[in-house]
Amino acid sequence: MSRPQIINIELEVFRIDNKQLWIKDKRAHYVFVFKKNKSSISFYVGIRGRKQPYKPHKPFKEINLDLLKKFLSKIDDEVVRNNYELFAEQLYALYKSWEMKIDEIETTLEIQRFFEEKPLATIQTSSGEFVIMASDGYSINLSGGLIKLGRRTFAVVETTYVYGIKRIPTKKGGIAEIKTISPIMIVSEYLDNKLVKTYLVVPEDGLIKIFDKYPVKIEEGSKATSELTTLLDSEALIKIANGEYEPPDYKTVFEETVRELEKYVSFEWDERLYSVVAAYILYTYFYDFFTTSPRLFFLGPYGSGKTRAMITTTYMSRHGFVVLDPSEASTYRSIEAYGPTLGIDESALNERLLKIISAGYKKGLRVPRIEKARGETFVLKLFETYGPVIMAFTDPLPEIIMQRTIRINMERTKDPNPEGRDPEPHDFEELRRKLYALRILRANEFIEAMDKVREKVKDLFFGREYEIWYPILVAAYLGGEQHFNTVLEYAIEDLNKRRENLYSEEKMILASIEKQFEKQDIDKVEFTASDLQERIIEILQNNEGYTEKEAKKKWPVERIGKILRRMGLRSQSKRIKGVSPRKVYEIDVVRFCDLACRYHYECSRCSKCSKFSEKQESEKTNGNQEGSGQEPNGKENTYVSQKLTTPTTLTTKDREKEIMGVRDAIIHIIRESDKELPTTTYYIAQKLEEMMKQGIVVYSEKALNNLESILEDMENQGLLKRGFDERFGLEYWVLGDNVENE
Numbered sequence: 001m002s003r004p005q006i007i008n009i010e011l012e013v014f015r016i017d018n019k020q021l022w023i024k025d026k027r028a029h030y031v032f033v034f035k036k037n038k039s040s041i042s043f044y045v046g047i048r049g050r051k052q053p054y055k056p057h058k059p060f061k062e063i064n065l066d067l068l069k070k071f072l073s074k075i076d077d078e079v080v081r082n083n084y085e086l087f088a089e090q091l092y093a094l095y096k097s098w099e100m101k102i103d104e105i106e107t108t109l110e111i112q113r114f115f116e117e118k119p120l121a122t123i124q125t126s127s128g129e130f131v132i133m134a135s136d137g138y139s140i141n142l143s144g145g146l147i148k149l150g151r152r153t154f155a156v157v158e159t160t161y162v163y164g165i166k167r168i169p170t171k172k173g174g175i176a177e178i179k180t181i182s183p184i185m186i187v188s189e190y191l192d193n194k195l196v197k198t199y200l201v202v203p204e205d206g207l208i209k210i211f212d213k214y215p216v217k218i219e220e221g222s223k224a225t226s227e228l229t230t231l232l233d234s235e236a237l238i239k240i241a242n243g244e245y246e247p248p249d250y251k252t253v254f255e256e257t258v259r260e261l262e263k264y265v266s267f268e269w270d271e272r273l274y275s276v277v278a279a280y281i282l283y284t285y286f287y288d289f290f291t292t293s294p295r296l297f298f299l300g301p302y303g304s305g306k307t308r309a310m311i312t313t314t315y316m317s318r319h320g321f322v323v324l325d326p327s328e329a330s331t332y333r334s335i336e337a338y339g340p341t342l343g344i345d346e347s348a349l350n351e352r353l354l355k356i357i358s359a360g361y362k363k364g365l366r367v368p369r370i371e372k373a374r375g376e377t378f379v380l381k382l383f384e385t386y387g388p389v390i391m392a393f394t395d396p397l398p399e400i401i402m403q404r405t406i407r408i409n410m411e412r413t414k415d416p417n418p419e420g421r422d423p424e425p426h427d428f429e430e431l432r433r434k435l436y437a438l439r440i441l442r443a444n445e446f447i448e449a450m451d452k453v454r455e456k457v458k459d460l461f462f463g464r465e466y467e468i469w470y471p472i473l474v475a476a477y478l479g480g481e482q483h484f485n486t487v488l489e490y491a492i493e494d495l496n497k498r499r500e501n502l503y504s505e506e507k508m509i510l511a512s513i514e515k516q517f518e519k520q521d522i523d524k525v526e527f528t529a530s531d532l533q534e535r536i537i538e539i540l541q542n543n544e545g546y547t548e549k550e551a552k553k554k555w556p557v558e559r560i561g562k563i564l565r566r567m568g569l570r571s572q573s574k575r576i577k578g579v580s581p582r583k584v585y586e587i588d589v590v591r592f593c594d595l596a597c598r599y600h601y602e603c604s605r606c607s608k609c610s611k612f613s614e615k616q617e618s619e620k621t622n623g624n625q626e627g628s629g630q631e632p633n634g635k636e637n638t639y640v641s642q643k644l645t646t647p648t649t650l651t652t653k654d655r656e657k658e659i660m661g662v663r664d665a666i667i668h669i670i671r672e673s674d675k676e677l678p679t680t681t682y683y684i685a686q687k688l689e690e691m692m693k694q695g696i697v698v699y700s701e702k703a704l705n706n707l708e709s710i711l712e713d714m715e716n717q718g719l720l721k722r723g724f725d726e727r728f729g730l731e732y733w734v735l736g737d738n739v740e741n742e
Helices: 065-072 078-082 084-100 102-113 234-241 250-264 272-284 306-316 328-338 351-359 425-441 443-457 463-478 481-501 504-520 529-544 548-554 557-566 589-598 610-624 662-672 681-693 701-705 707-716
Strands: 011-016 020-025 030-036 041-047 119-125 128-133 138-141 144-148 154-169 175-191 194-201 207-210 214-219 295-299 320-322 341-345 366-372 378-384 389-393 405-409 524-527 572-574 582-588 720-725 730-735
Touching: 011 084, 020 084, 030 084, 041 065, 065 084, 078 084, 138 144, 154 234, 154 425, 154 443, 175 207, 175 234, 175 425, 175 443, 194 234, 194 425, 194 443, 234 425, 250 272, 250 306, 250 425, 250 463, 272 306, 272 405, 272 425, 272 463, 272 481, 295 306, 306 320, 306 341, 306 389, 306 425, 341 351, 351 389, 405 463, 425 443, 443 463, 463 481, 504 524, 504 529, 504 557, 504 589, 529 548, 529 557, 529 662, 582 589, 662 681, 662 707, 662 730, 681 701, 681 707, 681 730, 701 707, 707 720
Parallel strands: 138 214, 295 389, 295 405, 320 341, 341 389
Antiparallel strands: 011 020, 020 030, 030 041, 119 128, 144 154, 154 175, 175 194, 207 214, 366 378, 524 582, 572 582, 720 730
């Protein structure tokens, strides 16, 4: 039995992107596919019941109506052949729309995807029936957001809370007036990346309509009952909605942001930071345009201005909210109600906030919480935590959070504010008005900048580093070429530092394995986790000031074995000269160099690493100066002990000046001290801290705090001796017998 003839042919798009266009008829008998290749266009026709699609002998160089008619008229299907002209005309119209105005097709597609009031299925229950409806389409948080219908067709929703009077008709025909704080949404619609409409909405029904046709559900989990001082103010809200407020361009607002920062925060040691922080502030007004939200972290000692910097940046940002009461419920509900930029000082930090900081990095990740409903019923609620976070602490955060953070090291400096005060939210009211206006009225320029910056940086940043810096670079790009180049330079430096600090555990293991190569001087080595532990203890003792007991506790054999397995190294059980079987690892130079490159470890055995050429040059120079007792630069080596060698080489920015370990530095201080005066513990501590600040010694706060324990441990190893100066009544230190004299 042949298929009935189709009299009314209706084709519709059901899948689309920049390279593919999929079309079907409403009866779902046929599928038509256009695919763009580099220099041609492929065309396929799928027919229900046929395993193989129909396609031309070769792809088309271009699509035109005559070609489609000719091809469709030869297809082995009665319906298509008898109606090939109608099929061809509709296909060609959709193809040309896709080719010329893809956004209109994307919008059409989204209309088709939107929910329809028709059931998907009906299930009978004991009390009646339950009807399953189709998806309910778009939704946003009450705090506002971005609704994308297509690549260049979207709506930006900004929510503020205003004080007003709500008038409600009464049953008796009168009007009841209620004074209240209510959320108001201002919606700006962009079609083909052009602003077409701006209007106000009161989201009291839990639903708004955009482009006069697309319903958007408002997820109204938590609702504020008070205004947030950093929200868009009522006066500016009305002016923007009525078209009476024209914001300056992005460059002007960016420069004003920098000037406002300079009033309260000093970055005199690195003025590039003004551009970085200003870019972060601008980014917070568009954070919902991205899928990840980098954190901004001011790290520094007491009195360095880190809290001032956090407060200033937060009050300039979109919905800036400094956390004072870090209780679990209040924080989650504040985020849900306001969609804020959180400002967190260490005084408010707790485990709950750490979870929020971590979970809120990625869009769509929600934190589950159990809440009590009516009676004894408990319900599971998922809280949205995505959003910008600005922090100010004296200690580094856990590694998992630091990897998602832009870190700014603060230094003690002169207060730039003549009054010596922290800012208040009202100090930046006019600046915030301009930033909100850019979000609402010039979001299309931000979208364009996203495309341009993506092309500029896609080959420079990858993975997590791209997620962190791409949003900030987009904001900097809108600030002008100078600010963009400044932030890009800083970002690349930050990237290099991250790569040096990344995989710290793996690098420690590789440093220990490298010493096994040096010890055995062969191209393949065998070792156990205990062998590596010995080398790691040396590193921690010399560079970090650990005692042997502390080092063993920090790096137990079990941890070393776990990291080796994580790196892909597997052990074999071997019996060695009557000893019970041991887990032995084996690695050759090729495999070692592969791991060194993978984990960004600079070694002296891989020709790709800079230390390889440094080693060759050093060997060559030492061969020419054998027995001279001098370094290649002709200077005497006055501080590196032959018995105390640093197992890993940490280099400075220019890679020419070695950074000393803590124990090497102590020996150097004692050697260089004035022999007429006692070298006391206090004197060593002062000199050691100076060398750390100068970058000569690996910075270790632990070493400074536990200096006496380190000196005692070095005494036990024969590296130091105690003395007593009767002239001053002071105990002092001299070099021990296990340190060679010059």
